[in-house]
Amino acid sequence: MEKKLLLLGYLLSHSMHGYQLNQVLQHSAGLPITLTKSNAYKLLGNMETDGWVTYREEQEGNRPSRRVYTVTKEGKAVFYRLLRENLSACPTPEFPAAVGLDFVHALPVEEAVALLEQRRQAVEARFQQLDTVPDEILQSHLTIEYLHHYYGSELEWLAVIIDRLQTKD
Amino acid sequence: MEKKLLLLGYLLSHSMHGYQLNQVLQHSAGLPITLTKSNAYKLLGNMETDGWVTYREEQEGNRPSRRVYTVTKEGKAVFYRLLRENLSACPTPEFPAAVGLDFVHALPVEEAVALLEQRRQAVEARFQQLDTVPDEILQSHLTIEYLHHYYGSELEWLAVIIDRLQTKD
DNA sequence: TAGAGCATGTAATATGTTACATGATTCC
DNA sequence: GGAATCATGTAACATATTACATGCTCTA
Numbered sequence: 001m002e003k004k005l006l007l008l009g010y011l012l013s014h015s016m017h018g019y020q021l022n023q024v025l026q027h028s029a030g031l032p033i034t035l036t037k038s039n040a041y042k043l044l045g046n047m048e049t050d051g052w053v054t055y056r057e058e059q060e061g062n063r064p065s066r067r068v069y070t071v072t073k074e075g076k077a078v079f080y081r082l083l084r085e086n087l088s089a090c091p092t093p094e095f096p097a098a099v100g101l102d103f104v105h106a107l108p109v110e111e112a113v114a115l116l117e118q119r120r121q122a123v124e125a126r127f128q129q130l131d132t133v134p135d136e137i138l139q140s141h142l143t144i145e146y147l148h149h150y151y152g153s154e155l156e157w158l159a160v161i162i163d164r165l166q167t168k169d
Numbered sequence: 170m171e172k173k174l175l176l177l178g179y180l181l182s183h184s185m186h187g188y189q190l191n192q193v194l195q196h197s198a199g200l201p202i203t204l205t206k207s208n209a210y211k212l213l214g215n216m217e218t219d220g221w222v223t224y225r226e227e228q229e230g231n232r233p234s235r236r237v238y239t240v241t242k243e244g245k246a247v248f249y250r251l252l253r254e255n256l257s258a259c260p261t262p263e264f265p266a267a268v269g270l271d272f273v274h275a276l277p278v279e280e281a282v283a284l285l286e287q288r289r290q291a292v293e294a295r296f297q298q299l300d301t302v303p304d305e306i307l308q309s310h311l312t313i314e315y316l317h318h319y320y321g322s323e324l325e326w327l328a329v330i331i332d333r334l335q336t337k338d
Numbered sequence: 339t340a341g342a343g344c345a346t347g348t349a350a351t352a353t354g355t356t357a358c359a360t361g362a363t364t365c366c
Numbered sequence: 367g368g369a370a371t372c373a374t375g376t377a378a379c380a381t382a383t384t385a386c387a388t389g390c391t392c393t394a
Contacts, residue, residue: 002265003353009272019373032267039354041375064362064373083276086269087284090291093319094263096171098201100255101311103178107252115256122259142270142330150264153322161311172381188345208382210347233345233390 003035003043004052005086008071008079011053017066018044029129030144044069052078104165113165120158127151172204172212173221174255177240177248180222186235187213198298199313213238221247273334282334289327296320 010021021044022037044067047053052075055067071079097119104112130148138145179190190213191206213236216222221244224236240248266288273281299317307314 002268005272006268009268009275012275017373018375022373032264032270034261034263034354036355038356038375042354045375062362064360066373080275083269083272084280084284086266087273087276087281088287089266090288090295091265092203093266094203095201095312095315095319096260097255097258097262098312098315099171099175099178100252101201101315102309103174103252104256104311106178106181106249107256111253112256115253118257119259126259140271142273143264143267146264146267146270146326149322149326150262150319153318157315157318186345187347191345203382205383207347207384211382214347231390233388235345 001082002033002086002091003039004047005079005082006031006033006035007040007043007047008052008075008082011069011071012076012079015068015070017055017058017068019066029126030133030141030147032143032147047075051075101161109165109168113162116158116162116165120155120162123151123154123158127155170251171202171255171260172208173216174248174251175200175202175204176209176212176216177221177244177251180238180240181245181248184237184239186224186227186237188235198295199302199310199316201312201316216244220244270330278334278337282331285327285331285334289324289331292320292323292327296324 007021010016010024016024018041021040025031025035025040026037044053048055048069051072053069053071055069057065058068059065104116107115127148130144130151133141133144133148138148176190179185179193185193187210190209194200194204194209195206213222217224217238220241222238222240224238226234227237228234273285276284296317299313299320302310302313302317307317
């Protein structure tokens with residue numbers, strides 16, 4: 001449902017066609033969930049069947065025709081319902097990256113440290129990327145600020161853990 | 170794959186049957202990913218087919234017989250491969266709960282604040298739960314420490330945001 | 339004797355990813 | 367002339383959840 005909430009939210013502020021949406025989704029590294037191209041198309045199709053959105057066929061010159069989606073009245077109602085649910089509850093986050101942590105001790109300390117150091121760099125890269133987002137965009141996009149905050153605290157934590165592993169050695 | 174890594178990791182330290190595993194999974198609120206009962210059974214079945222684990226049928230008294238799973242040599246090799254991958258890379262976390270943040274402004278400020286306040290309490294509850302885990306368990310379970318750290322920083326952030334929304338009013 | 343616990347699973351459904359298909363247009 | 371871009375999607379597969387089925391045992 002969160003993916004539909006995301007789509008409805010975007011479409012409410014600007015009517016868009018699928019391709020355009022995908023560009024938004026791909027180029028912003030600041031998304032809190034994954035949404036792939038083909039899945040976005042499928043979800044748009046589903047929401048259209050359910051009457052949450054409608055589209056009008058549009059064509060610019062001889063370009064392939066495209067479907068510009070607009071949220072219907074029912075869709076808008078659904079959006080508000082989903083939004084309220086999403087804000088008040090706390091759908092549990094998934095941290096696949098944390099699964100290995102419980103088993104670090106299965107590896108020799110130096111190797112574990114080296115691997116985590118690699119990870120630190122990967123996280124650092126993502127953090128930097130979010131760091132370059134201009135302030136005026138940050139203000140209207142709380143999720144980016146959220147992720148920025150998350151990756152920052154992640155980096156701190158990783159440093160602590162790496163350090164702890166090393167000094168225990 | 171992370172779920173299989175999780176299962177292999179658990180089974181390497183103690184051979185277990187499915188039911189026992191599920192008890193571990195359910196009662197520890199400190200898991201970084203979701204793993205439901207029927208999915209665990211299915212994954213065990215798959216891993217058995219792939220030769221990563223074997224089981225021996227066991228029976229206590231007249232209780233329903235159970236399958237005690239043990240990791241094979243191949244399974245162990247897979248475990249180490251998955252563990253190295255998991256530690257060095259950083260599979261992106263999913264934050265379904267953050268999706269709504271970008272759209273808070275679609276609601277009247279007071280309502281948004283009230284909803285987020287509700288969320289804060291939900292997060293607080295989870296945090297408290299992790300907070301009661303005794304230190305000796307924390308030490309051998311980095312993921313719990315990880316989640317504890319995460320929910321803590323989440324609470325701080327929520328407080329800041331709620332405050333910001335209110336004072337902008 | 340009724341209900342909770344033990345122990346396994348299946349069937350139906352939902353959700354999501356990957357790779358592929360199409361065919362025009364624009365840019366180099 | 368060839369590659370990238372525009373724009374849509376489908377088919378096959380992978381993954382996961384929900385609800386249900388079974389049948390025994392132990393406890394109140």
